[in-house]
Amino acid sequence: MDDNKQGVNDYLLRTVVEQIKLPLIHIARQAEIAKDSSAGVDPESLSALSEMAIKLIDSYFLSLPDPNQVKLALEPVSLSSVLQTAAYNLEGMAKLYNCEIQLRLSGKFSPVMSHRTRLEAAFTMLGFAFIESQNQPENGKKSQVYLTGYKTAQGLAGGVFSPQLEMTNESLKRGLEGLGKQHQALPELSQTTSAGVFIADALLDNLAAKLRVAHYRKLSGLATTLLPSRQLQLI
Amino acid sequence: MKKILLVEPDSLLAKSYSQYLINNGFSVKVSHHVQKAVDEIDTELPDVVILELQIASHNGYEFLYELRSYMEWQDIPVIIHTSVPIHVSSMNDQIMKQLGVVSYLYKPSTSLSKLLYAVDDSLTVSKK
Amino acid sequence: MKQIVTSAIVLKRINYQEADRIITVITKTDGKITLLAKGVRKPKSKLAGGIELLSTNEITFIAGKGEINTLISARLEKNYDNIIRDLSRTQSAYEFIKLINKSIENDAGMEFYSLLESAFEYLNDQKIGLDVVRIWFGLQFLQLMGHSPSNEILIEEAEGSNEKKNYRFDLDKMSFAPSESGSYSPNHLKFFRLSLINEPVQLQRVVDINKFLPQTLSLVQALMVTSGFNKV
Numbered sequence: 161m162d163d164n165k166q167g168v169n170d171y172l173l174r175t176v177v178e179q180i181k182l183p184l185i186h187i188a189r190q191a192e193i194a195k196d197s198s199a200g201v202d203p204e205s206l207s208a209l210s211e212m213a214i215k216l217i218d219s220y221f222l223s224l225p226d227p228n229q230v231k232l233a234l235e236p237v238s239l240s241s242v243l244q245t246a247a248y249n250l251e252g253m254a255k256l257y258n259c260e261i262q263l264r265l266s267g268k269f270s271p272v273m274s275h276r277t278r279l280e281a282a283f284t285m286l287g288f289a290f291i292e293s294q295n296q297p298e299n300g301k302k303s304q305v306y307l308t309g310y311k312t313a314q315g316l317a318g319g320v321f322s323p324q325l326e327m328t329n330e331s332l333k334r335g336l337e338g339l340g341k342q343h344q345a346l347p348e349l350s351q352t353t354s355a356g357v358f359i360a361d362a363l364l365d366n367l368a369a370k371l372r373v374a375h376y377r378k379l380s381g382l383a384t385t386l387l388p389s390r391q392l393q394l395i
Numbered sequence: 396m397k398k399i400l401l402v403e404p405d406s407l408l409a410k411s412y413s414q415y416l417i418n419n420g421f422s423v424k425v426s427h428h429v430q431k432a433v434d435e436i437d438t439e440l441p442d443v444v445i446l447e448l449q450i451a452s453h454n455g456y457e458f459l460y461e462l463r464s465y466m467e468w469q470d471i472p473v474i475i476h477t478s479v480p481i482h483v484s485s486m487n488d489q490i491m492k493q494l495g496v497v498s499y500l501y502k503p504s505t506s507l508s509k510l511l512y513a514v515d516d517s518l519t520v521s522k523k
Numbered sequence: 524m525k526q527i528v529t530s531a532i533v534l535k536r537i538n539y540q541e542a543d544r545i546i547t548v549i550t551k552t553d554g555k556i557t558l559l560a561k562g563v564r565k566p567k568s569k570l571a572g573g574i575e576l577l578s579t580n581e582i583t584f585i586a587g588k589g590e591i592n593t594l595i596s597a598r599l600e601k602n603y604d605n606i607i608r609d610l611s612r613t614q615s616a617y618e619f620i621k622l623i624n625k626s627i628e629n630d631a632g633m634e635f636y637s638l639l640e641s642a643f644e645y646l647n648d649q650k651i652g653l654d655v656v657r658i659w660f661g662l663q664f665l666q667l668m669g670h671s672p673s674n675e676i677l678i679e680e681a682e683g684s685n686e687k688k689n690y691r692f693d694l695d696k697m698s699f700a701p702s703e704s705g706s707y708s709p710n711h712l713k714f715f716r717l718s719l720i721n722e723p724v725q726l727q728r729v730v731d732i733n734k735f736l737p738q739t740l741s742l743v744q745a746l747m748v749t750s751g752f753n754k755v
Binding site: 256 | 404405407415418449452479
């Protein structure tokens with residue numbers, strides 16, 4: 161692995177380690193409250209928090225280059241199915257953060273040539289980053305995070321969106337440059353290290369896809385464009 | 396009943412901390428953002444502020460400097476309770492004194508009881 | 524009544540009466556002024572959130588009869604959002620603001636607007652080291668306040684004295700002096716001179732800059748304190 165990539169991986173690891181503190185602090189403090197009072201530990205929140213931590217670690221490992229340099233085997237993947245899986249993965253955390261995950265799929269999509277597991281992990285990680293950053297609406301309603309797929313001139317776009325995000329591609333680029341070096345690389349998105357965004361970026365990079373700021377129907381988010389599978393179009 | 400303003404951007408953590416502090420006899424208001432925190436103090440003066448440094452859009456330092464620029468808010472003790480280790484935060488004794496920070500607590504190694512102790516301690520010191 | 528439009532950076536805000544704020548700013552054209560922002564603490568005020576810290580703002584105000592002018596409108600010109608990504612840079616930005624606010628009188632100090640604006644630009648640029656900005660700011664500030672260190676020895680060294688000398692800094696005379704037991708090498712002096720006359724972008728390019736930064740920063744801090752100011 162060249163030195164530059166190793167450096168980026170080290171910064172990503174640092175970011176991930178910082179991020180994992182959060183669910184572990186949650187769990188520790190909840191256990192403390194349970195010890196101190198008659199209130200038991202909430203099993204749902206424990207489960208959601210531990211699942212998040214596990215997925216974070218797992219997705220980070222998935223984003224690492226193969227030490228044996230084995231080429232990634234791509235396959236036709238249904239974007240709708242990937243987004244549905246990601247939405248399912250995010251349910252527990254969304255409930256904890258009083259957030260509603262909505263799936264928005266505009267029309268029928270051809271399969272894309274990609275790697276299912278990595279793509280699912282990328283959208284799940286983006287989703288985590290968005291959920292933890294949500295402001296609670298003042299009217300007591302739930303905040304909304306949208307897993308969205310839609311067609312563009314370049315291909316199929318898939319991403320995570322919210323009504324609240326105010327970010328530009330310039331600030332995303334600065335955030336990526338600040339990976340592991342700044343406490344808050346994406347302050348427009350979140351108070352945390354936003355490790356989910358950087359893991360997603362690394363996973364998509366493995367798939368030769370690029371993460372960018374996108375706008376779709378009054379929503380802003382982070383998305384990527386995937387090319388439809390030409391093989392299947394020929395059938 | 397003593398009033399705490401908890402400036403904590405993570406809604407889940409805010410719930411845990413405020414629940415614990417309420418159970419221990421405090422009244423707690425939560426702000427997830429710096430500007431809302433300033434507005435909150437404007438509405439009702441807290442007896443102590445518990446502050447996370449890492450906040451989206453505007454960080455905890457911005458809040459601190461903003462807070463201390465108001466003459467009538469000089470005496471409100473601030474407890475920093477953050478995920479940022481002190482050695483990377485550029486906070487030192489001199490700046491803490493200047494900004495009225497009575498303690499710096501690192502979240503991963505601060506139990507709820509330790510936080511409570513710091514709150515009680517800050518109220519005792521501010522009485523003097 | 525004549526409306527004045529200019530660029531401004533907020534130095535301080537205080538509450539006034541039920542719904543107002545008094546804001547001290549440093550402006551491009553009028554130096555340090557005080558503005559009354561009426562009704563700004565009301566939720567629906569059009570000024571609420573319009574005048575931001577750590578940013579340059581275009582303000583419109585009406586000159587008051589006394590010291591306080593009235594703010595009519597404010598529009599964000601540039602937000603230095605890279606500064607808040609880093610707690611140390613945020614802290615330095617505020618220390619610069621405090622220093623300028625404390626050191627200049629009302630209706631004076633237009634030159635400090637440029638200094639602060641430039642400082643924000645440099646703090647906002649992650650490629651420029653924080654200590655480089657702090658050194659540059661400290662020396663520029665001292666020069667503007669008339670407390671600049673003496674150039675004599677610096678010029679001699681720059682002209683290429685071949686002797687291997689050591690130097691110490693005499694805080695009373697505000698200049699370097701040769702001294703066998705001194706801790707500053709000729710290269711330190713060269714770096715110090717560069718720091719006086721160059722922008723941080725150029726300074727950052729100095730080879731082996733990390734060799735010079737700690738001592739230079741300590742010296743600048745000492746100069747600030749000796750001249751009666753807080754450290755940067």
